[in-house]
Amino acid sequence: MAGSTASQIIDAVGGPRNVKSLTHCATRLRFELGDSTRVDQGRLDTMPGVLGAVPQAGNRYQVVIGGAVASMYSEIMALPEMKDLAAGSSSSDDDGSAGSGPRSNAEVKAEAHAKGRGRVGWLDSFFEYLSDSFRPILGVLLGASLIIALVNLLISVKVVTGDEANTSLMFIKAMWKGVFYFLPIMIAYNAAKKLKVDPWLGGTIMAALMTPQFTGLSSTSTWKGVTHCVENTTLGTSSCSTTVFGLPMQLNDYSGNVFVPLLMAAVLALVYHGLQRIIPESVQLVFVPFLSMIIVTTLTAFLIGPLGVWAGNGIGVGLAWMNAHAPFVFAILIPMLYPFLVPLGLHWPLNALMLMNIQSLGYDFIQGPMGVWNFACFGATAGVLVISLKDRDQVMRQTSIGALAAGLLGGVSEPSLYGIHLRYKLVYRRMLIGCFVGGVVIAVLGWLFPSVIASGATVHGVTTTAFAFTSLLTIPVFNQMWVYAIAIAVAFFVSMGLIIVLDYRTPEQKAEVLAAVAKRDAERAAGTTAVAGSASAVAAPPASAADHASSSAAPTTVVAAPIDGHVVSLDDAGDAVFASRALGEGVGIQPTASTATVTAPVAGVLQTVAETGHAFGIRTDDGVEVLVHVGIDTVKMNGDGFTVSVKKGDRVAVGDALATVDFDKVKAAGYSTTTLMTVLNTASLGGVTPRTGADVKAGDPVLDVTR
Template sequence: MASSVKQTSEFILDKVGGADNIVSLTHCATRLRFQLADQSKADQTALDNNPSVLGVVPQGSTGLQVVMGGSVANYYQELQKLTGGETAKSSGKKEYGGARGKYSWLDYGFEVLSDTFRPILWALLGASLIITMLVLADTFGWQDFRAEQQPPTYQFMHAMWRSVFYFLPIMVGATAARKLGANEWVGAAIPAALLTPEFLAMKELPETIVTQSAAGTDVYKVPVFGITMVLNDYGGQVFPPLLAAIGLFWVEKLFKKIIPEAVHMVFVPFFSLLIMIPLTAFLLGPIGIYAGVGISNFLSAVNNFSPLLLAIVVPLLYPFLVPLGLHWPLNVIMIQNIATLGYDFIQGPMGAWNFACFGVVTGVLVLSIKERNSTMRQVSMGGMMAGLLGGISEPSLYGVLLRFRRSYMALLPGCAIGGLIMGLFDVKAKAFVFTSLLTIPAMEPMGGYAIGLAVAFATSLVLVIVMDYRTKEEKAEILERLAAERADTEAEAIASEAPAAAAPVAGAAAGGVATATKPVKTALEPGALTQITAPLQGKAVALSEVPDPIFAAGKLGQGVAIQPTGSEVVAPADATVLTVQKSGHAVGLRLDSGVDLLVHVGIDTVQLNGEGFTVHVEKKQHVKAGEKLISFDPSFIESKGYNTITPVLVTNTPKFEAVQGATADNADANTVVITTKAKEA
């Protein structure tokens, strides 16, 4: 595994243009996120064709996301080793570098949101499962999840998850500042000042005035520097620290220009804190809270008008928002709703999208097992497990949905029907969690939510199995490739066993197994011509007529193809059996003359698992010309939908100067169908 990760990481590094082309490298739950000096140097097609890469998504004119799935951290660490951590960013250039002309403001805005929450994702995931445990305890009557006073054990457990959500502004302040290019610890200190006991205690000061808002809540105002300051509750808020980080970027930039570089470390953070904490408390913080509440109230009004409408629209939007990274604003609103309303109405319907997505990849898994498609089986299995247990949709999205757009025809009905059920039950989230089987208890009503998930999952799963997830052309191409790979594997097995094959003898030992005697390889003598007769009766045609690209192109060896009229494969000359498939569909021979021959009865007939075939010889057995090797039932094979055309190949073709096939309408054991010419000395 380690070797595979290293090789893939080396490949990725090469295809993105090398370390010198990387301005910055980060990662999220499933994606490597590159900022490149020159995006045109990245070979996106080569990256996308690598089986370890689930997808490639360009961002703006310099960004590139390489989707690796749940093990993305391993590739990130390996890339860090390969580059020594030294990329173009090491020059001291900020991650964004202020080069705004290279991005549209909208693209960059969503990128900031995405990269702000990306590093916090692990903490949010962990906290969401702790919340789920406590909600389960509430469901079983062991404690009241909403009670202000808890027994000591539960009080401590609530502190375990609240640490993430209450201090979320500090985390957001740090990650947003780092993304923008400002100092992350100053970015964290600004919202932290508004969460200190000193700031919170200002509500109890004699000078504090308490009024009532239009919504009937208490509003605390206190004079600071002679100016009225509104004392908001900033715990769990995300918009205020985002605005503060943007302000910090410009303040830092200003003071770095006017303060001598020798004293940057002292005076830049001093003036930044001196300006940004009051600016946030007086202006940016309240604006952020009002913005978040305003958006939340708008969506709440839509939900109050028609919960059914919102519940259907949300899951239908997500399949288009997530690939572009546009879903992060909704995640922010979910957290905002929990902080202000005590519940959220978006997460429930969102679950319909997730489980419809997981239903699609589970359907792909079923089809992949049936088709013996190991690549898609691994991709779909990984996507299914990451989704059902972790609530992560990116492996499914980039591994299946965006590669096979027809899959959306199975996805969207699952989203719509699942969302409809969520709306009928008016599902609400009691806490911010990620949609998985483990977090179902965090929704209310839990039963209605579970039904919605099950219906979304089952709908998309059944539709994939019935309609497939590929177009007819995509399916035909994939099945053709799989058949070619299996044929290639069979030929490689024959070739690998050839050196170990026993040499033919004048007389076989008991049981028909050869004893060792050096053969006379006349076919390999310089300039020698050797003629090989048909190993079965039928019409001999050009190899190019075989409906399999590997055989038809002669990649496994030159020769001829025979459309059989008989039902037996015989040895065309004295030979040793190199290999014979248990399924009976193919036999490999080394003729005494030195020619290695493969007779492959039918195309993809290995899937019959031996039905319709009888094997009469065994490996290493020496056989005489005309001796029966395999019997088969052409009618049965054709009734199962398989073509009986039989490639007859010289698998050691490179040892000859020429291998020429000959056509014949009625070939039999007396008809020469292949002529070889040995290389001149």
């Protein structure tokens, strides 16, 4: 389809009438659709500018864009066909017909009841609530973490002093402390907006608990005989209580808290929407906010606030205990879990815990191990970049450069995950080893060299007092910075090395890339030759018959059958990819024996040997690249029935054994036994001629290659 990427995305999700709502997070467009079965998943997966598409429960769909998601969202909303959605009206009904303007509350309620959410729809909603409560403030959190990193770096190199008398330093601290001090108000605003409540009302209620009047209640000098305070030796804080309206009220410092505004906003939504149902519309503007403020502020001060602080402190103390008493488990568990949590958006609770730890404990110990995962992820991307440079794969080179820059400088892993890692499943096998080794390093060094926090207490592991996006720029925010730096370096280079040595693609995927590169090079060469030929045609004398005879005597290579069987065309082999000639011209051989030894069809060096024994790539000394693929989809057998006789880098002669295959077992597993053989660099050669329709023995010629 012609048109912009924005219009192509809308078309691929079923058209504008299928879009009920559209929002976006840091990297993804979040659609709520009328009918998710209309989505063209394959088209989205291959669309330029789209890193991936993720279906969710309840007709929800996420399209991963990366760092440019905000501009893509704006482009989509600016499309003429999206004007109804941009204006806030319904863009479709359930039957796909055009909407007729904003729907009434009764219609919306009836639709919600009739829609039948998926079994995990509530879980999707919960994590969307968390995500959308934090997403709008990620920028200021990142900015604050970079300011902290810069300050720590300047102090460490003694450019500035870290004492409280340094007014310049205090001014700079105010820049980032403002973000964390007023974080509850920001989160309350976003959470209320997500729940379709006046966001200023949510921010106002949290602000009330942070005013000098409320915080002054804990001052015993002001309220003698009324306020009682108890020291918490575990957290190094004091807990005070007083009496308001004759009822006991626990007083807390809510600055930097994240649990309380999330709980408060949920209760506010119930109260707010309940009041809207019972108060006449003509006076809702006055009385809904008025009563909501009184009811929810009181509930938060007496109940929700203390409950949120108690829950947050309890979880923080529990994790701190685990970090202190089982540091190896903790330091390895976090980086091993994150690769599976982030793609699903399930990492938000841990992010909330990091902020809670900073508020309650004064430091966080989760971000150190989390940084190990991030750098293992970036190391895998760096390995992909190295291979793409070697293979001259322009598409993957551009993807990996962008993803690596976003990771190393911004600490954002989604471009790597959705652009590369989740598309090539072998990446995870390599990357998880980097996560594990990096976790072991941070566990061992963190135990041997504990850090000392501001209170003077000793903590095992790497800590930080800031919420940091774990990138190269934020390394200075970590206590025991050298321990953290070593751990992330190990994770990065282990993942990178494994990708470079073992590759991130299956033999078929690699062969397809090499074939595409060869085809591109051949087309460029043909274009250059055509231009040169047309320029010299006027001056060139007519060719003689002898010249034609001489030019037609091109060198040839004969490719032999690797097994006994019947030779068929790729069109009849039963695999659409091979039939398309994307992997070059070749033949299929239907084996006659129940067990056979697959032999080398040409002499050369093995460039590829699949661990599963189903595929082999051989390059001859004169540059012919031959792929032998035993069976169709047999990679799914994971080597069962295949015994490999060679390894990558071995030199073989025609007829040398590559593997022994039990074709009866292949049939029993439900897979085709047809063995496919192609010349991968067909496009750069003079020609490849198949010899089909005959019964052959291993070693008989089946392909003639003209160079």
